[in-house]
Amino acid sequence: MGWEMDKVFGDYVAIRAEDNGVSIIGLTRGKDTKFHHTEKLDKGEVLLAQFTENTSAIKVRGKATIYCRYGVIESGV
Secondary structure, three states, X not given: XXXXXXXXXXXXXXXXXXXXXXXXXXXXXXXXXXXXXXXXXXXXXXXXXXXXXXEEEEEEEOOEEEEEOOEEEEEOO
């Protein structure tokens, strides 16, 4: 397993929308942080996201449950 497999097995988060209209925003790495991807989730929808060489942060706006290796986090409560 080399560098390519590290990309596949990187940190993932699962985000479950608890209300309609939850926004998920991916932010870039590098000198200037920028938005590079957005998603809208409705109640009950789930998004699996991964931190990669391009994604350094994920912003969640709205009421959602976030599952990651560090535990469970509630947003927008």
